[in-house]
């Protein structure tokens with residue numbers, strides 16, 4: 001056999017193996033991540049043992065029972081017998097309405113928290129996106145944006161190879177951050193909320209709640225893309241010096257100055273890129289404001305802890321280098337802080 005043919009066969013084999021891994025293995029490797037953090041400011045009101053939070057996000061259920069039941073079983077395995085104060089979901093429960101039954105099954109199988117279940121909705125809870133022509137749709141949006149910025153279109157740049165190259169480079173950068181499907185319909189978010197509220201989950205729509213028996217506040221903001229977000233309105237009833245946890249589906253909220261009032265921001269939306277390639281990093285983060293290196297996991301911005309969840313589900317059914325997870329966070333009072 002010629003060497004080139006053997007090489008081609010080996011490459012095809014490796015490609016098939018990686019594709020199989022991304023389709024059928026990694027999406028089901030649900031892991032539990034654990035983080036302990038202390039308030040970075042002296043704020044009274046947290047119990048001395050802290051708040052134990054179970055954070056979920058981006059389940060994206062669509063009624064694909066075999067895959068979703070397998071995932072629910074994995075979540076049940078990693079959360080069994082957990083002792084938690086708060087259960088938080090930062091949106092994109094659904095990919096479409098067919099996933100509602102499995103969302104409810106998942107929520108029913110989670111441990112019951114001491115202080116309550118809270119959520120914000122994500123863009124997919126509002127809208128059904130068609131992913132088949134996502135690249136084409138993204139290309140149209142990019143061209144509109146470029147035209148709005150006064151840039152010449154690709155055909156007009158045909159005479160300049162360098163200008164055309166730069167134009168497509170800008171498109172590649174744009175698509176890596178904002179590749180999303182074309183809106184094709186709406187999900188029944190009223191029914192989703194109603195069913196989850198019947199199970200004791202409270203949606204925070206630009207609202208704050210004081211956590212029972214503590215001086216800490218939980219604030220939830222509506223989705224930046226499909227809701228009517230009002231960060232200042234959400235924070236209005238929160239005392240300036242109270243320990244504050246802010247929930248937002250989309251982490252781009254961090255570009256709003258008032259987020260600095262929060263001690264901890266919990267978000268999702270990015271799926272951690274879903275496909276993370278060596279050298280390139282996350283393939284597509286869906287964020288416009290935060291950097292690609294901040295698209296998942298824990299980081300800090302001044303006195304605010306930030307945690308961006310990679311999600312449990314997928315917008316397209318593949319994961320590579322960004323396994324699904326649930327996260328157990330413990331938020332403790334600042335050091336030397338009397339309660």
Ligand SMILES: [Fe+2]
Nearest residue numbers: 058092124269
């Ligand atoms: Fe999502």
